[in-house]
Amino acid sequence: MKQKQTAVVASQKEIAPQIFDMWINTELAAEARPGQFVCVYPKDRSTLLPRPISICEVNGDKTALRLVYRIAGQGTAEFAGYRAGDSIAILGTLGNGFLEAVGIDSLTGSIVRDDVEITADKMFSGKQVFLMGGGIGIPPMLQLAKKLNQFMEKDRIQIIVGYRDAQTFLREDLERYGKVFIATEDGSVGTKGNVMNAIAENGLSADKIFACGPMPMLRAIKAYAQEKEIPAYISLEEHMACGVGACLGCVVKTREIDHHSHVHNARICTDGPVFEAKEVEIG
Amino acid sequence: MKQKQTAVVASQKEIAPQIFDMWINTELAAEARPGQFVCVYPKDRSTLLPRPISICEVNGDKTALRLVYRIAGQGTAEFAGYRAGDSIAILGTLGNGFLEAVGIDSLTGSIVRDDVEITADKMFSGKQVFLMGGGIGIPPMLQLAKKLNQFMEKDRIQIIVGYRDAQTFLREDLERYGKVFIATEDGSVGTKGNVMNAIAENGLSADKIFACGPMPMLRAIKAYAQEKEIPAYISLEEHMACGVGACLGCVVKTREIDHHSHVHNARICTDGPVFEAKEVEIG
Amino acid sequence: MNMQTTIAGIPFKNPVMTASGTFGSGMEYGEFVDLNQLGAVVTKGVANVPWPGNPTPRVAEVYGGMLNAIGLQNPGIDVFLERDIPFLKQYDTKIIVNVCGKTVEDYVDVVEKLGEEPAVAMLEINVSCPNVKEGAIAFGQKADALYHITQELKKHAKQPIIMKLSPNVTDITEMAKAAEAAGADALSLINTITGMKIDIHRRKFAIANKTGGMSGPAIKPIAVRMVYQAAHAVKIPIIGMGGIANAEDAIEFILAGASAVSVGAMNFVNPYTTIEVIKGIEAYMERYHVENLTDLIGAVE
């Protein structure tokens, strides 16, 4: 059940220049799936549209959500000013989630789609996965890694993350839930270059890819997955107005005719944000 | 020198239902004259125009201004939420002031207008004045009363104030600077009725009137002053956009052709807000 | 207290509707809003065949509002009749279908198919979508073209038709009169106002289509003015919209002359807006002892 509500900020800190880490107390946490997002609404009435932010983490008793975001403009700048105890307007939880895109209910590990034959335990156990995050696409990988630990061995969860420089936010968190490989643009930490360079340098391989990050990275992953003939599930971004599938603002071109739109467009906010790379045309 | 600045709230409390009493620290206090006002700007960007609020009091060392205001809409509702230490955007000090309307510089007591012959001491000493305030028109009377104490005897300063009911905010403050007569609409305190009834009931008389309040009250005062052949100086309200005389939004019809506009319009924000009643056409 | 309002002989339990294109066909917002409480659900525009719409970005935020250039993406009338109408029929609310097209024939096609569906109470004809290159917008910006299409559609329509007017005109009263003269049963206004946003850092348009339709609270004063002007120019009823965020806004439109109101972009900001507007109008009527909602229509002095 989606809901718009006023939640309470539990804590907030700046974890890298312009990157903020905020925990909010909300019962929406009970329903949150890795790869889903919430819409956050600025209080200033000149900025009305929601700001979609991925769920970075859910706390142990499922009463709080963690959002990690970069200041990009007026809305995120406002959020960065919130302190513990302040109210925050959110709508959630939204979108499908990484495992749901595969056909698995991430809350139970069971099958949710006709074309999927095995449960999460069977699907992941003994397999290798890549969790790839670039820049501010890294946060959703944390909850995904955490979740996958329920279904597979930690050291088969290969988390490949790309940063600009040595400001490797969330690194310690990620290391708790998988094997972390780092790429930095300036070469200050890990592989110099991007996440693809990190795969090559470390000679990594996988049976499935989950990814979130800038479009060039997603395009490279799509090509890589096609070449290796493995499925890649990528989380897309688009400007949103409603966040719930009503406005048709946030579409992505699809290979097949979409069952809802009856044209080659799927809605990122509801059919996504996670899509199998080969299903979407990302140029 | 007018200035727009970010000042700091020193304190705020609710002194009657929906009526707030706020002190702000600002060097503008050094220049403030009774009857002048400041424009306060809401922070929410959907409400851009200034909210004119009269100067209610200036502290002893002239470093702080007191504003007393009623919640009337979105802007004042926002201000009511400010706490000590919060910033507040103000433009000031604006308008002429009560004594300036008479032709006297209230900071020095000396003459500022050609047609005025005597200084404040001589003008007021031994005379009787009415300071009349209705509802949220009461606040500016406080600083005026305080100021007049420099030029005349306290018990000749007759402060006649009209309230709706027993919520007689600022009463104690006013009593420190003059003889206070109260009228209430519901008769719960003082004379039942309005300020004119209070004059009649107490058999009061004066040589000069200063007034601020709702339009029907100001009209009654204008008529009373005409009948008694005494001058009345009234503070007018109008919706404002600039507050500094540039937009011509806040005019009042004048008897004579106004020297600035060259039509029968004076600007309340700069030529006023205080006018001699006989000069303005208030219906 | 009576919240009922009547348009073209059709009674609505209350004057609050959803603005076309901002509420889908109600499914998505059914999770937030009890559709039974709405005066009507006005659907997203539907054409004779599926339309893919415009490239992304399709939406952008502007001060106090938004731009959109969805380009009327829709699954076509056949899917619509099979899927959306049966869904909406489950609810005790009126169904108004918004119709779009590129040529008069396109419109006629849709209008005829909808004529077979008695559950559809009224048709709203979108002749004012600024985001479609071909035809449609011209119908909404030239009085004679508007007259012509209205007259044609009246020949084929089984349900009463509402002509949805574009605000991108010199004189809204001229358009309102043309639609009335051609037989329109009602008017709705305003559609979005054409706007543009440029990303100064990338030096690119914020919307792929370059221009987009502006909606939201920022346009309300323009919308209220046009509703007032139209209401004084024609006798047919008006559905007012443009930036309605709360009951105060809705009442402003009604006082200006609207017989009903639609909530558009603000659904996105607060999915409960329609319900809050209904409750707020009730509270206003109670406070000011207004017996019938209809007493408020055009009651500004």
Place this chain on the structure above:
Amino acid sequence: MNMQTTIAGIPFKNPVMTASGTFGSGMEYGEFVDLNQLGAVVTKGVANVPWPGNPTPRVAEVYGGMLNAIGLQNPGIDVFLERDIPFLKQYDTKIIVNVCGKTVEDYVDVVEKLGEEPAVAMLEINVSCPNVKEGAIAFGQKADALYHITQELKKHAKQPIIMKLSPNVTDITEMAKAAEAAGADALSLINTITGMKIDIHRRKFAIANKTGGMSGPAIKPIAVRMVYQAAHAVKIPIIGMGGIANAEDAIEFILAGASAVSVGAMNFVNPYTTIEVIKGIEAYMERYHVENLTDLIGAVE
């Protein structure tokens, strides 16, 4: 770095001006702003005789902006020449005088008197004030009327003339082309958009004139769109305005095709806006290594 821009052969030290009617003749804001730093001061509209303007309330706040119906109150051209021009001449900035009237003859009268004053760099002809009942607005809403008045004024004007266009039209390019064809040296747009606000508690209009001209950030997307459209329709330079609050906004207009920009209502909110805009454009040019401001004009892709 060169901030200079040229309009009708006249060089301006930078592209930032004040919008007519929002800055008086500079006196009031001289307390806040060093007038020497401005590209130009555009004065409040002046007529051949004093105008009393409209009754109050003349201004009202709306979401992200304001309505005004000042009704062009002004002291008349004679007082203006005696008082305002000598004041402005003290400063090292260009003087642009905004001219209003009810008939073509009124305008000609003012234009001729201003022709005697070499300190006046340009004339801006307000044919688009929505708050005056007689004549003026029609000049701004009908292409042939606009053509006619432009042509007449060109016969009498000693200075280059800027025709100030109304946004309350179906097609801004048609108006822009008419003005250009009739010999206008430049265009400025947009003037205010007609709007209305109703006080639902008193059931009265917020503005005594019923309608008022809307300005402020809320109208910016509409203004940017019109500047872009006009810039693509004509070759004469354009002064862009409508809701400019900061340098980003100003740059948006310049990228859309404006050779200069004016700050209007936002002067009221922040009297230092013009100066902040100038500094912000400089910072932007530095950041993106733009040598000449003119390289930015129309540079959106």
